[in-house]
Amino acid sequence: MAVQLSGLWLPNSQLLGNFLQCPRTKPKLSSTTLSATASLSSPPPTIQIVGGKTPSWYENGNGNPNSTLDGSQIESDWVDLDADLYYWTKALRPVQWYPGHIAKTEKELKEQLKLMDVVIEIRDARIPMSTSHPQMDSWLGNKKRILVLNREDMISTADRNAWATYFARQGTKVVFSNGQLGMGTMKLGRLAKVLAADVNVKRRAKGLLSRPVRAGIVGYPNVGKSSLINRLLKRRMCPAAPRPGVTRVLKWVRFGSDLELLDSPGIIPMRISDQTAAIKLAICDDIGERSYDVADVAAILVQILTRIPSVGIKALQSRYKIDVDGQCGKIFVQKLAIHLFNGDIHQAAFRILSDFRKGKFGWIALEQPPI
Numbered sequence: 001m002a003v004q005l006s007g008l009w010l011p012n013s014q015l016l017g018n019f020l021q022c023p024r025t026k027p028k029l030s031s032t033t034l035s036a037t038a039s040l041s042s043p044p045p046t047i048q049i050v051g052g053k054t055p056s057w058y059e060n061g062n063g064n065p066n067s068t069l070d071g072s073q074i075e076s077d078w079v080d081l082d083a084d085l086y087y088w089t090k091a092l093r094p095v096q097w098y099p100g101h102i103a104k105t106e107k108e109l110k111e112q113l114k115l116m117d118v119v120i121e122i123r124d125a126r127i128p129m130s131t132s133h134p135q136m137d138s139w140l141g142n143k144k145r146i147l148v149l150n151r152e153d154m155i156s157t158a159d160r161n162a163w164a165t166y167f168a169r170q171g172t173k174v175v176f177s178n179g180q181l182g183m184g185t186m187k188l189g190r191l192a193k194v195l196a197a198d199v200n201v202k203r204r205a206k207g208l209l210s211r212p213v214r215a216g217i218v219g220y221p222n223v224g225k226s227s228l229i230n231r232l233l234k235r236r237m238c239p240a241a242p243r244p245g246v247t248r249v250l251k252w253v254r255f256g257s258d259l260e261l262l263d264s265p266g267i268i269p270m271r272i273s274d275q276t277a278a279i280k281l282a283i284c285d286d287i288g289e290r291s292y293d294v295a296d297v298a299a300i301l302v303q304i305l306t307r308i309p310s311v312g313i314k315a316l317q318s319r320y321k322i323d324v325d326g327q328c329g330k331i332f333v334q335k336l337a338i339h340l341f342n343g344d345i346h347q348a349a350f351r352i353l354s355d356f357r358k359g360k361f362g363w364i365a366l367e368q369p370p371i
C-alpha cells in the first residue's frame with residue numbers, strides 16, 4: 001500500500017473535523033490541505049497530501065525513521081505535529097476533569113504552602129509541558145522549588161537529554177526520577193535538604209532548635225507523587241495505583257530526623273484551556289477516564305504515532321497485523337475492533353492506549369522542548 005505524506009498543516013477546522021471522521025469520499029484538496037480518504041468497505045485508499053512540507057522522518061517514503069535527521073529538522077517536524085494536534089482536538093468534545101477532591105486540595109494546598117520550606121513539583125517526563133499547572137508560578141511566588149520529571153524510564157535517552165538541556169538553559173533545577181524503582185529519590189531528598197538548609201541557620205541564629213525541613217510534593221494526578229515518597233521512605237506510606245485520583249487527602253510523612261514530606265492529591269486546572277494538553281493527559285492516563293472518549297483519544301494517538309520517527313506506520317501495522325490506511329486514526333481503531341474485539345471499539349481503543357502506556361511502541365516523549 002502506498003502512503004504518501006507531505007505538508008501537515010490543517011488550516012480549516014471544518015476539513016479537520018472531516019479528517020477525524022475519516023470521510024468515505026475524498027474531499028477536494030487545496031494546496032495546503034491534508035486529508036485522509038479511507039473506508040472499511042472500500043479498497044485501501046492512498047492519502048493524498050498536496051503541497052506543504054514533507055516531515056523529514058518520512059523522506060525515505062516508507063514511514064521509517066531516517067537515522068540521519070538533523071536536530072533542527074526534527075524540531076520543526078514536532079512543531080508541525082503540535083499544530084496538527086491542535087486542529088484534531090478542535091473537532092472533539094472538550095476534555096475537562098475537576099472532581100470535588102481536587103477543588104478541596106487546591107484550597108488546602110494554598111494553606112499548607114506557608115508550612116513548606118521547599119516545593120517539589122512532579123511532572124510526567126513524557127509530557128512536561130502539559131503537566132505544568134498554569135497557576136503554579138503564581139501560587140509559589142519566590143518559594144524554593146525543585147522540578148522533577150518522573151517516569152524517566154518512559155522516555156528515550158535523547159528525550160531526556162533534550163529536556164535536561166532545555167531546563168538547564170532556563171536555570172531550572174531538574175531531577176529525573178523513576179517512582180517505580182526509586183531512581184532519583186535519594187538525590188531529591190538531599191537536594192530538598194540543601195535548598196532549605198537556611199531555614200535552620202535562621203532558627204539557630206534566633207536561639208531556636210532545628211526542625212526537619214518540610215518539602216511539599218505537588219503535581220498533576222498520576223504523575224507518581226505517592227510512589228516517589230514511598231520509594232524514598234522504603235515503605236508504602238502513601239496510596240499509589242495506576243490511575244489518576246488515588247490520593248484523596250494531604251498527608252505529612254517523616255523521612256529520617258531531618259525531612260518531612262507532604263503527599264498531596266493531584267491537581268489540575270478547573271478549566272483546561274489547552275485541549276492538546278488535555279488529550280496528552282488522557283493518552284498518558286494523567287486525567288480521569290470519565291472525562292474523555294477513549295475511542296477519540298486512541299484515534300489521535302494513532303495519528304501521533306504514525307508521525308513519530310521511532311514508531312511510524314510500520315510499527316502499528318506489525319503490532320496489530322492490520323494495514324494503516326493512511327493516517328486516519330479512527331479507521332485504524334475501527335479495523336482493530338473488527339480484527340480483534342468483535343467490533344468493540346472501546347476495547348480496541350483501550351488496547352492501543354494501554355499498549356502505549358506499557359511502552360509497547362518503545363518509550364517516547366509526546367513533547368519536545370520548545371525551540
Ligand SMILES: Nc1nc2c(ncn2[C@@H]2O[C@H](COP(=O)(O)OP(=O)(O)OP(=O)(O)O)[C@@H](O)[C@H]2O)c(=O)[nH]1
Binds near residue numbers: 153220242244266
Ligand atoms: N513506569 C513508571 N511508573 C511509575 C513511575 N512512578 C510512578 N509510576 C506508576 O504510576 C502510577 C501512579 O503513581 P502514583 O504514585 O499513585 O501517582 P500520584 O501522582 O500519587 O497519583 P494521584 O493519586 O492521582 O495524585 C503507579 O502505578 C506507579 O507505580 C515511574 O517513574 N515509572
